[in-house]
Amino acid sequence: MRTANEILVALGSEDGRRDPMPLFAELHRIGPVCRLEPGSSPYAVVVNGYDAAQDALKDTRFHRLLTADPDPKDAVLRRLGGSMMFRNEPDHLRMRKVFQAVLTPRRLTGFEPVVEALTAELLEDLGKAGADGQVIDFVDFAYRLPITVIGTFLGIPRSDLGWFRDRTKAIDDYLDLGGKAPERLAAANQAADELNDYYARMLADRRVRPTDDLVSSLVDSELAEQELIDNLLVLVNASFVTTMNLLTNGLELLLDAGTPDPSRAADYVEEVLRHQSSVQLISRKASVDVELAGETITAGSLVLILPGAANRDPAKHPDADTFDPDRQDLQHLSFGAGPFYCVGAGLARMEGRAAFSQLFQRFPQLKLAGEPVRSHSLLLRGHQSMPIRLG
Numbered sequence: 416m417r418t419a420n421e422i423l424v425a426l427g428s429e430d431g432r433r434d435p436m437p438l439f440a441e442l443h444r445i446g447p448v449c450r451l452e453p454g455s456s457p458y459a460v461v462v463n464g465y466d467a468a469q470d471a472l473k474d475t476r477f478h479r480l481l482t483a484d485p486d487p488k489d490a491v492l493r494r495l496g497g498s499m500m501f502r503n504e505p506d507h508l509r510m511r512k513v514f515q516a517v518l519t520p521r522r523l524t525g526f527e528p529v530v531e532a533l534t535a536e537l538l539e540d541l542g543k544a545g546a547d548g549q550v551i552d553f554v555d556f557a558y559r560l561p562i563t564v565i566g567t568f569l570g571i572p573r574s575d576l577g578w579f580r581d582r583t584k585a586i587d588d589y590l591d592l593g594g595k596a597p598e599r600l601a602a603a604n605q606a607a608d609e610l611n612d613y614y615a616r617m618l619a620d621r622r623v624r625p626t627d628d629l630v631s632s633l634v635d636s637e638l639a640e641q642e643l644i645d646n647l648l649v650l651v652n653a654s655f656v657t658t659m660n661l662l663t664n665g666l667e668l669l670l671d672a673g674t675p676d677p678s679r680a681a682d683y684v685e686e687v688l689r690h691q692s693s694v695q696l697i698s699r700k701a702s703v704d705v706e707l708a709g710e711t712i713t714a715g716s717l718v719l720i721l722p723g724a725a726n727r728d729p730a731k732h733p734d735a736d737t738f739d740p741d742r743q744d745l746q747h748l749s750f751g752a753g754p755f756y757c758v759g760a761g762l763a764r765m766e767g768r769a770a771f772s773q774l775f776q777r778f779p780q781l782k783l784a785g786e787p788v789r790s791h792s793l794l795l796r797g798h799q800s801m802p803i804r805l806g
């Protein structure tokens with residue numbers, strides 16, 4: 416049996432990134448919280464058991480990791496570090512409340528017809544591109560839907576959306592395991608500066624020309640200008656690769672499982688998220704000594720939580736590796752849990768429902784036309800390309 420250290424190294428390898436699930440199973444055989452050899456990794460433990468991961472996510476004694484330097488020289492650290500995603504209390508909640516206040520369930524419900532219409536429009540384009548049995552890449556649609564949805568919600572003009580893809584990817588690559596290499600850091604810094612300027616211009620514009628978009632609702636909030644910019648950057652970043660992955664992971668699973676039924680889209684979304692968590696790594700730091708599943712985690716230690724492993728915990732879900740939208744007790748930790756629970760879960764679910772119901776209604780003959788290629792990221796589990804034929 417391999418040690419947790421050896422399994423963690425294997426997770427970072429090409430094979431581990433492509434298919435971490437057998438490694439998660441190995442961790443489950445060791446225990447819900449696996450201790451790493453001191454000094455071998457920045458982390459003291461890996462948390463893979465479902466209950467332990469849920470407890471850790473909910474436990475406010477585990478803090479988010481922040482940069483030690485309050486004024487880092489790297490732009491990417493300044494921008495990320497200024498957002499709710501990389502803050503602890505009281506700043507985290509102060510910022511989160513502002514965004515929750517504009518992302519209300521009512522506003523979301525009101526936005527649902529827009530999400531449905533955008534989905535229909537983008538599927539119309541997909542239909543044109545894939546006419547006459549032409550092989551097309553589903554990743555293009557899976558990218559365009561969430562970026563168009565969040566862009567429309569925020570008020571970013573359609574013509575600017577293409578510009579966001581590489582910049583957002585540069586920041587995601589930096590956040591991945593091994594992402595701190597100099598060339599990745601330089602790309603992420605440049606992207607952070609460019610995005611900063613974009614949002615600053617947008618906020619300045621909405622102050623003088625308010626519309627009914629989300630950015631206009633935010634300009635009068637209690638947050639400082641730079642706080643708004645940093646949070647907008649993180650909101651857009653958090654919103655679309657995750658959702659894009661839900662769509663590509665879902666299509667692959669659903670086509671593999673047989674003929675998808677468009678009326679079951681809501682169940683599909685949940686089971687896809689459980690089976691292939693879009694986010695695979697969540698880091699925390701113990702602020703005091705904490706006991707988790709019988710292991711003492713000493714103050715200052717780093718903890719690596721694996722939601723994708725927790726979702727496959729055999730102690731939580733019978734036959735956990737099987738994709739089964741009929742499963743009872745379909746719970747997962749793919750949106751996190753507790754104080755940092757995903758602010759956009761409702762929007763992401765709405766997009767997943769719209770995409771899976773309309774896609775299979777409109778293209779019942781849809782098939783894979785080649786082997787899907789997984790993206791390299793371990794943090795964000797999804798695909799680089801997914802050739803399909805519409806029928």
Ligand code: HEM
Nearest residue numbers: 499500653654657658661693749750751755757758759763
């Ligand atoms: C399938 C799609 C999505 C997945 C799987 C996902 C997953 C997650 C997870 C796991 C967290 C918690 C991170 C932690 O505990 O440290 C999180 C937080 C967050 N998500 Fe999402 N997310 C998705 C879509 C979205 C969307 C559409 C938005 C924006 C509209 C969004 C905005 C955020 C924000 C702002 C946070 C930080 C919350 C906080 O710090 O309190 N996410 N997301």
